[in-house]
Amino acid sequence: MVLAPRYIMKKIEPFIVVLSLLIIWEMVSALNLVSPIILPEPSKILKSLYNMLFTPVGGATLIVHVWASLEKFFIGFLVAAFLGSFLGIWMGWSKRVNSVFAPFFEIIRFIPPVAWISFAILWFGMGLAAQSYIIGIGAFIPALENSRQTIKLIDPIYIQVARVFGASDRTIFWKVLLPAGLPLLIAGVRIGMGIGWMCLVAAEMISRPTLLGGEGLGYLIETSRMTLRSDYIIGGMLLIGVIGYCLDVAIRYLEKVLCPWRR
Amino acid sequence: MGAQIKLAIENVSKDFIRNDEIIQAVFEVNMNIKTNEFIVLVGPSGCGKSTLLHMVAGLIRPTSGKILLEGKEVVGPGPDRSIVFQQSALYPWLTVSKNIEFGLAEQKISKNERINIVNKYITMMGLKGFEKAYPHQLSGGMQHRVSIARSYAVNPDVLLMDEPFAALDAQLRMVMQEELIKAWIKEKHTVIFVTHSVEEAIYLGDKVVMMSRRPGRIKSIIDISGEKLLSDERRHKQVNEVMITEEQFTPLRAKLWDMLREEMDD
Numbered sequence: 001m002v003l004a005p006r007y008i009m010k011k012i013e014p015f016i017v018v019l020s021l022l023i024i025w026e027m028v029s030a031l032n033l034v035s036p037i038i039l040p041e042p043s044k045i046l047k048s049l050y051n052m053l054f055t056p057v058g059g060a061t062l063i064v065h066v067w068a069s070l071e072k073f074f075i076g077f078l079v080a081a082f083l084g085s086f087l088g089i090w091m092g093w094s095k096r097v098n099s100v101f102a103p104f105f106e107i108i109r110f111i112p113p114v115a116w117i118s119f120a121i122l123w124f125g126m127g128l129a130a131q132s133y134i135i136g137i138g139a140f141i142p143a144l145e146n147s148r149q150t151i152k153l154i155d156p157i158y159i160q161v162a163r164v165f166g167a168s169d170r171t172i173f174w175k176v177l178l179p180a181g182l183p184l185l186i187a188g189v190r191i192g193m194g195i196g197w198m199c200l201v202a203a204e205m206i207s208r209p210t211l212l213g214g215e216g217l218g219y220l221i222e223t224s225r226m227t228l229r230s231d232y233i234i235g236g237m238l239l240i241g242v243i244g245y246c247l248d249v250a251i252r253y254l255e256k257v258l259c260p261w262r263r
Numbered sequence: 264m265g266a267q268i269k270l271a272i273e274n275v276s277k278d279f280i281r282n283d284e285i286i287q288a289v290f291e292v293n294m295n296i297k298t299n300e301f302i303v304l305v306g307p308s309g310c311g312k313s314t315l316l317h318m319v320a321g322l323i324r325p326t327s328g329k330i331l332l333e334g335k336e337v338v339g340p341g342p343d344r345s346i347v348f349q350q351s352a353l354y355p356w357l358t359v360s361k362n363i364e365f366g367l368a369e370q371k372i373s374k375n376e377r378i379n380i381v382n383k384y385i386t387m388m389g390l391k392g393f394e395k396a397y398p399h400q401l402s403g404g405m406q407h408r409v410s411i412a413r414s415y416a417v418n419p420d421v422l423l424m425d426e427p428f429a430a431l432d433a434q435l436r437m438v439m440q441e442e443l444i445k446a447w448i449k450e451k452h453t454v455i456f457v458t459h460s461v462e463e464a465i466y467l468g469d470k471v472v473m474m475s476r477r478p479g480r481i482k483s484i485i486d487i488s489g490e491k492l493l494s495d496e497r498r499h500k501q502v503n504e505v506m507i508t509e510e511q512f513t514p515l516r517a518k519l520w521d522m523l524r525e526e527m528d529d
Binding site for chain 1: 345350355357370397
């Protein structure tokens with residue numbers, strides 16, 4: 001068998017698995033080996049995604065769904081990232097604060113965000129706030145945990161040096177601990193972002209459980225489940241994956257900008 | 264003209280507790296260090312020489328005894344005593360200039376003057392052109408020079424150096440030793456330098472303080488300034504003139520090495 005030259009192979013290799021799967025998948029569906037409800041073919045999914053841009057599904061077009069998801073995500077995530085990092089740094093800085101809050105979080109962290117759904121509805125009603133809350137819970141714990149460890153992991157010599165030069169606690173916090181911990185802090189926020197985004201579907205399952213109205217990718221998937229539109233479901237799943245990836249790329253870029261000393 | 268006592272170490276001991284066991288790191292050390300003297304502490308590993316240095320820096324407190332800087336007891340770190348650690352301990356998020364400026368920012372010095380001081384040490388340490396570089400972009404030797412420049416910049420009365428060249432290769436070490444002597448001739452510093460190298464001790468020091476193995480105490484103080492030139496005279500000379508001659512060096516090294524070996528044998 002004649003293979004393409006090496007350098008071309010190297011460029012193609014990363015796509016081989018994905019491409020082969022797509023081709024097999026397309027063929028399986030095109031030959032009607034499985035019902036399109038169980039597995040619609042990729043080309044159909046792409047077409048459906050395109051159609052959803054103009055045809056409302058579950059009361060809204062695709063752009064509206066995407067925007068709605070991003071909105072509740074950003075509200076929940078930003079609040080959680082800020083509070084989590086802040087509290088985490090405080091707990092890492094002060095043993096006393098840590099001993100007060102640690103037992104609480106040691107238990108909270110093992111409760112999956114989905115388990116909060118009932119209380120989110122009870123506390124906030126079935127709206128944006130409840131959904132953002134679920135996403136926030138997912139993002140909060142990693143941000144807290146990482147920032148708490150961050151402060152503890154900082155090489156004590158950095159603090160010694162600052163002390164030798166007569167720096168106050170305040171200077172040490174702002175000019176040494178914070179920049180020293182920033183990369184790890186961002187890493188925690190990044191993990192939290194991934195988990196928070198993954199909580200989206202769960203969070204949106206509690207939008208209005210009717211076929212009329214409701215916005216967001218998770219809602220799109222839910223409502224398509226009830227109408228047996230597998231193509232919409234997979235399309236929604238795909239978009240969640242792609243947007244999640246884009247968010248991750250964005251935060252990695254942010255890290256590069258904020259921490260120029262890291263290669 | 265009797266030189267003043269800069270630093271007095273009076274009956275200083277330090278115990279650590281490790282695994283419920285008391286370890287005597289330093290035991291009843293007494294030493295007087297004159298202004299602008301270059302003291303080198305030598306001893307077997309684990310003899311407490313770094314501990315002693317950290318106590319002078321004020322990073323740890325003695326278990327008993329006192330350290331007096333110009334008659335005042337040392338109770339904590341301060342910019343009058345600057346320490347160069349074994350690692351360069353630079354802040355990776357600051358550029359070379361900003362690292363050197365870090366200690367100055369704590370003092371009441373105008374921005375302009377700070378820039379002047381930083382530039383002066385950048386030139387002295389041969390770091391020109393690297394002002395905006397981050398530490399990870401520099402070689403190990405250059406990182407050390409930045410670290411030393413950072414300590415010089417605050418113009419400390421006492422410069423404490425904890426095996427600052429231990430991590431460097433032999434060539435670079437020689438260069439750094441020369442740089443150190445050059446800077447010491449130009450600036451007025453009292454220096455306490457910790458090393459485990461006998462050669463380094465002879466090359467750099469006015470006095471070599473030999474410490475015993477744990478619990479670290481002073482075994483003897485060897486004044487070698489007479490073999491070279493007195494501190495004050497050395498200050499007016501060029502580097503190559505203060506270098507000790509081969510004839511003086513060999514017997515001194517033999518003597519010190521014998522003393523050190525006694526401490527290393529069981």
